[in-house]
Amino acid sequence: MTTRISTGGVIALLLLALGAGTARPQSSSLYGSPEQRRPMTLPTYSWTYQPTPEPPEIKIHDLITVVVDEKSQVISEGEVDRRKKADLSMVLQNWIKFDGWDLKPAQQSDGDPAIGGKVDSKYRAESELETRDAMKFRIAAEVVDIRPNGTLVLEGHRMIRNNEEVWEMSLGGVVRPEDVLPNNTVLSENVADLRIHKREAGHIRDGYRRGWFLEALDRYQPF
Numbered sequence: 001m002t003t004r005i006s007t008g009g010v011i012a013l014l015l016l017a018l019g020a021g022t023a024r025p026q027s028s029s030l031y032g033s034p035e036q037r038r039p040m041t042l043p044t045y046s047w048t049y050q051p052t053p054e055p056p057e058i059k060i061h062d063l064i065t066v067v068v069d070e071k072s073q074v075i076s077e078g079e080v081d082r083r084k085k086a087d088l089s090m091v092l093q094n095w096i097k098f099d100g101w102d103l104k105p106a107q108q109s110d111g112d113p114a115i116g117g118k119v120d121s122k123y124r125a126e127s128e129l130e131t132r133d134a135m136k137f138r139i140a141a142e143v144v145d146i147r148p149n150g151t152l153v154l155e156g157h158r159m160i161r162n163n164e165e166v167w168e169m170s171l172g173g174v175v176r177p178e179d180v181l182p183n184n185t186v187l188s189e190n191v192a193d194l195r196i197h198k199r200e201a202g203h204i205r206d207g208y209r210r211g212w213f214l215e216a217l218d219r220y221q222p223f
Contacts, residue, residue, distance in 0.1 A: 062143045068188040069136050076129040088117040165202035
């Protein structure tokens with residue numbers, strides 16, 4: 001009796017013989033066996049992934065917009081109540097005089113001189129202070145220097161004149177490059193060594209500013 005094996009059967013037997021030593025169970029994972037899987041990253045498996053553009057390198061003389069939003073609140077209360085009372089009564093009973101090189105007692109011809117006094121003072125003061133300040137504006141600052149550690153030194157100035165009204169704003173400080181947002185702005189709270197100068201001049205400022213005499217009284221407080 002002769003056994004005939006087809007060509008397909010021979011190939012199947014050869015493949016079975018070659019893979020007998022490395023036979024593995026079938027994996028139900030759609031990503032294949034653990035040895036064949038690639039790291040699951042968004043660029044690899046997402047069809048709609050778009051890489052984020054790298055932030056541009058910041059150089060000297062580039063402009064960065066600083067968003068200034070500073071707020072402060074101070075509440076202070078104080079009370080002083082002081083009273084002082086004193087009685088003074090002194091009598092000079094003995095005195096001395098020089099007689100050549102000798103020191104002798106001196107008689108009080110008009111009686112013993114006496115000093116008497118009375119002090120009664122009372123001081124009471126109450127004070128209360130509550131202030132709220134806010135400053136909010138945007139200013140374009142220039143990168144005037146880049147330090148060896150990569151931090152950026154910013155400096156910006158702005159002046160607005162409307163007839164006789166003048167507004168001047170200046171800003172300076174140091175910021176890290178990673179704190180600069182993609183829209184080329186940086187928050188004032190992230191600026192180190194922040195220096196802000198804001199000055200107003202004109203009729204509006206003259207309407208509520210103190211005169212030189214009142215300013216001197218408030219500074220030296222003579223009363």
